[in-house]
Amino acid sequence: MSPHGNPEEPASSAAEIKREAPKVSTGSTNDSVIEPVEIKSSTTEVSTSSTTGRSGWGLWEVFVRSSRGLSHVHAGSLHAPDAAMALRNARDLYTRRNEGVSIWVVPAEAIAASDPDAKGSFFESPQGKDYRHATYYTKSEGVKHL
């Protein structure tokens, strides 16, 4: 990226670039190269078996408090070698426009999650318990300040 000359300008004449450019093959572009990997169990949103990459940078989940008085909300994830770098990366990645006043980063593998297959039974108990909601009580309708 030299400040002189245009790195975008190929060595040959730029005017004819669109059609006369050298036909350079960059190798196979078979778009079915990527095969899906079926992975069953995992604790977080990320279902890769190993959350630490080759470079030793683990996966972190990022939670951002958008302003004072509000809860931290999950913003996304990122890779970082340690908590300090994860925080810095999270700042650069998720708060470039004042989106946050506070950030939490949590190693993805430290999060325990409910089993999605057990949806029904795990969340069963509140079902059929309408009486836990104010709307269940209709006789008081029209009574003020109740």
Add this chain to the structure above:
Amino acid sequence: MAAQNLQSVPAEPTAEQRQEQADREGQAYFDRIMAEDSRIEPKDWMPAAYRKTLLRQISQHAHSEIIGMQPEANWITRAPSLKRKAILMAKVQDEAGHGLYLYSAAETLGHTRDEMMDALIAGKARYSSIFNYPALTWADMGAIGWLVDGAAICNQVPLCRASYGPYGRAMVRICKEESFHQRQGFEILLELSNGTPEQKQMAQDAVNRWYAPSLMMFGPPDDDSPNSKQSMAWNIKRFSNDELRSRFVGMMVEQVKVLGLTLPDSQIRYNEDTKKWEHGPLDWNEFQEVLAGRGPCNAQRLERRREAHDDGAWVREAAAAYAAKQSARMQKENAA
């Protein structure tokens, strides 16, 4: 449900039968989610083809954002003012961010970041053909922002409602950031258009070169886009390629008037019968060539990505080594 099974199936079901049963239930659940236009989350059951389609689309999208930094990054040092440099840096940084949000979304489907990076660097992955065209003049920064980011926005807004939760959420974040990209490009062109005759000519030339490639960003015509139907049935894609392209042309044809420039297409017209905007023919041969790696800048873009990845290796290694050292020290202190 389990009790019913025990009654109707006398023998203990085999592992295979249990898997089949789970798949049947999974498919029924998936179909219900699609019918309700609800969202699929990472740990939900999903058809293998759905996962594969999403993995391909999201990773290609991520690669496009990452490669897409190059045509503009190459102009940062030559931007005409400090303000323009700052704006361009912010935009390029945003594109890096978009790539990272999307890689994260793709990772939830079972691919590691390393696998995707390797595929890109090895030239085995695709990315948007648009970034294989060169940015020849400063006016190209305007045309890219206005046309290329403009087309990207048209494509991406409906993707905010994609049926796969992590993809939709990444797109919401991305779309929020994109609008500044298009506006800053529009302003660059407007300023040039109101400048000297040479500057105006430079703006027109950039628009002329980026117009057709940006229309091709929406993908092949509907008759030639075999996977679109399935993507629409899966609520990933909400509108067809031609539909989005037509909408885009309709917007550009108005905006170009404000710029005081013209679009290099004499066949643009509004079809009263179909209520759609029509445009002149596009060179789909060229599109296929560029996509297949034979565009003007394919080799250069990949080489640059490879270089950046290799040059950054020591940083990644050093950070990992430092982290390992720190954690060892902490463990020792805790033990003492």
